[in-house]
Amino acid sequence: MLSNVEMSLKVFSTGLPAIPLRGAANIFEKKYGVKFEIIAGPIEKWLPDVLAGEGDIVSVGAEFIMDDLQEEHRLVMPDTRVSVGYRRSVIIVRKGNPKNIRGIEDLAERDDIKVLICRGACQRGLWDDVASKAMLTDKIRGKIVDYGTGCLDTYQRWRKSEGRIDAAIVWNVYGNVWPNDCDVVELPRELQVYRSTNVAVLKSTKDEKLARMFIDFLKTEEAKSIYEKWGWIIPKH
Secondary structure, eight states, X not given: OOOSSOEEEEEEEOTTTHHHHHHHHHHHHHHHOEEEEEEESOHHHHHHHHHTTXXXXXXXXXXXXXXXXXXXXXXXXXXXXXEEEEEEEEEEEOTTOTTOOOSHHHHHHOTTOOEEEEOSGGGTTHHHHHHHHHTOHHHHHTTEXXXXXXXXXXXXXXXXXXXXXXXXXXXXXXXXXXXXXXXXXXXXXXXXXXXXXXXXXXTTOSOHHHHHHHHHHTTSHHHHHHHHHTTOBOOOO
């Protein structure tokens, strides 16, 4: 049983992971009366607040980001780290796929294709991983004409570049979050890259027991279903 005193959790999250996180938090709030304040955006915007001692929980879109929060900044409790789902690499194209892009070879070989990639946040190095698996790095690099700095920035660049950029190497959840702005071209299994979206309790938490309770809730089937709704891949084992 939880106390009758109003309880709250302050959560810092990178952009797209905050979408299913909010959905899970809404369910938890209805169940237990816990109020959430979720601050979402590029890590550079909220990291100073966490360094200053704010927050109870943090959620980011790649393990290497959480590694930095844990080891470089000493901000999280290592034993509380949990992966809540995975995102996989895909190619997105314009609605209706007007350039008839079928796969990575089109990005590499066709002179009429221009590509957008993301160079920062959870997608740092994603295009490199995909292109290197296909051993088409030089050819794909030659088609890149714009670089996003994070999921939202990459999406905004995609929106503004219609008619100029034809494809982007991004996460599969772009198709779930922005279905009216792109179609998804799946990569073959051998070229897919997966990264973990994860959460952890911050050392600055004012209520460690409650923060751990929410993270335990994120492991439940009820919470996992929210992540699946938005395109995250949940292991079935």
